[in-house]
Amino acid sequence: MKKRSEARVKKSLLVDISKNGxxxxxxxxxxxxxxxxIATTEVFxxxxxxxxxxxxxxxxxxxxxxxxxxxxxSGLHGENVPAGLGIRIERASPGYFKYxxxxxxxxxxxxxxxxxx
Numbered sequence: 001m002k003k004r005s006e007a008r009v010k011k012s013l014l015v016d017i018s019k020n021g022x023x024x025x026x027x028x029x030x031x032x033x034x035x036x037x038i039a040t041t042e043v044f045x046x047x048x049x050x051x052x053x054x055x056x057x058x059x060x061x062x063x064x065x066x067x068x069x070x071x072x073x074s075g076l077h078g079e080n081v082p083a084g085l086g087i088r089i090e091r092a093s094p095g096y097f098k099y100x101x102x103x104x105x106x107x108x109x110x111x112x113x114x115x116x117x
Contacts, residue, residue: 007104008030008031008032008035008036008037009030009032009100009103010029011028011030011031011056012027012028012029013027013028013054013055014026014054014055015027015028015038015052015053015055016052017038017040017044017050017051017052017085018050018051018052018053019044019048019049019050024040024041024042025040026038026039026040026085027040029084031100031103032100033100034088034089035065035086035087035088035089036052036063036065036086036087036089037084037085037086037087038052038084038085038087039082039083039084040082040083041082041083042072042083043067043071043072043083044067044070044085045067045070046067046068046069047066048066049064049066049090050064050065050067050087051063051064052064052065052087054096056099057099057102059095059099061093061095061099062093062096063087063089063091063093063096064089064091064092065088065090066087066088066090067085067086067087068086068087068088069084069085069086070083070084070086071083071084072084
């Protein structure tokens with residue numbers, strides 16, 4: 001399995017996923033400059049291009065990405081449980097990259113604080 005070239009930051013952020021006017025909501029599991037994992041209720045096929053609006057730090061960031069993997073699990077008695085989407089980011093608003101840099105610094109500080117205790 002190919003290793004990621006960039007560490008992801010565990011972050012739960014509300015997202016609006018859109019493809020040709022069809023929209024659904026989701027929550028990020030982790031994020032980076034190049035990709036993200038989103039928990040949602042429905043999946044899109046691999047290679048589907050999506051527009052994603054991310055609500056973070058009192059801002060809305062616009063990201064365009066492509067689905068690189070998806071998974072959907074079924075619960076008991078056919079009930080659906082959340083699905084997952086792996087997104088490779090193709091374009092993002094400049095503020096998104098600043099947000100990621102800030103989130104990574106905060107994550108590193110938190111990790112060091114936990115190790116110290």
